Amino acid sequence: MVAFKKIDPASLAETANLVHVTNISPSTTEKKVVDFFQYCGDIIEYEIVEVENGFEALLLFDKSSSVDTAVLLNNSRIDDRNIIVKKYDESIKEAAAAPEAAAPQATAQSSTSKLANFIADKMIQAEQIGKSIDSKYGVTEKFQHIVEESKKLRDSVDAKYGITEKTAKATAAVNAKIDEIKNNEKVTAAKTAAQPRYVAAKNAAQPTIENIKHSTTVKKIQETYNQVKEKVNEVTQETLKIKKSKTLKLSPEGAATVATVQAETSAPEGAAAAAEATTTPATTPATTPATQN
Template sequence: MCKKVIVTDISDKASEKTVKDFFLFCGKIKEFELIKEESNDKQLAYVTFERDTAAKTALMLTNAVIGDSQITVRPADDDQSYNDDSDDCDIQASKPKAAIFAEILAAGYTLQDAILEKGIEFDSKFGFSNYFKQYLAQIQANLKNLDQHYKVTETVTTRATDIDKKYSVLNNAKFV
């Protein structure tokens, strides 16, 4: 079970925070070390994740761009297998890979089409998207049950209407 990856070809212009934030999209980081390579103008990072699913996601990010360089991500130990025996709940690592890649893109990073295709293929193979949708649907159902039991929506609507009647909020509001 490998939770550690080595990232090479990182631009020397990329800060430690930028690189660490980039890999946080994959999941929780246990250890992180960024080293300036003596032989060239690149940096090297050792990233150890709490879960191996996060490391698997990180491996898919080879050829992503951090700063002005395409990075290479490989396992720290090529002989280790990737069985996830962890029961820890790391929401980021259990998200669909396509969702993680969307977050990375939204944060302003650049990914190649091949990386996105790998993520979508991984999700369809292992069904993480369906699992995540079911999880969200269960949360939504639980919230609906709580609302029906405690009548939160009804109470809030009634209070808002009472406040509006008392202070004429809607009549006094200026719409832009």
């Protein structure tokens, strides 16, 4: 492991708040690294050291929970590389176990991390495409205009025919009728007579309901549901964190998608300009006949 001078782990009483970041691109700036991890928590101090293949960084957070958040960004992409993010203590153990290890490379992603990164990339791509189309055709502006016109039309119709007032009167009449039925003596008597039968049926069905609730099949279904729910929540949370932290360029696939959409949206204008150029006759300067002496 590279030696850090500004932050000396040996002088710290506790190293649990340290994060070690490797495989940082030579083209990545110090500010980009700090900004990338800033949302994980308060960074008390940091040091970035140049190495043979780029940079390594040591970040000191205010609390260990911030470290737990930071390591979730392992294998995230900054500029042209996937960074490696580990707790400092883990890096020390690995360095001690393999002193002759080669230059660090990106570690394999977990299935959750891969899925979260994939979803985050697609969300970023979709947002970029949406902004491009909206900017080109003014979708948001037109939609807002339609909404405003619809409100004006609604208010105009309501004022002309008194729909709101009539609706309020009809609702009041229906509620009055419902109250009348509720307070009807015959209805009350029938409800009172049926109550014992309802209670008896409920009590008779209760043992069967309890047996079903505690059956092996239902327990397995519940366990499966809880596992799926937990996995979905895990992927969702990691996706949101990755998306929030990605202040970098789109992946090559995302950039290609955005470029394709932008080319398609600008094609009509290009075609119109070309058509106009071909139909406009070329103008040539008038020639003055030579004067004969």
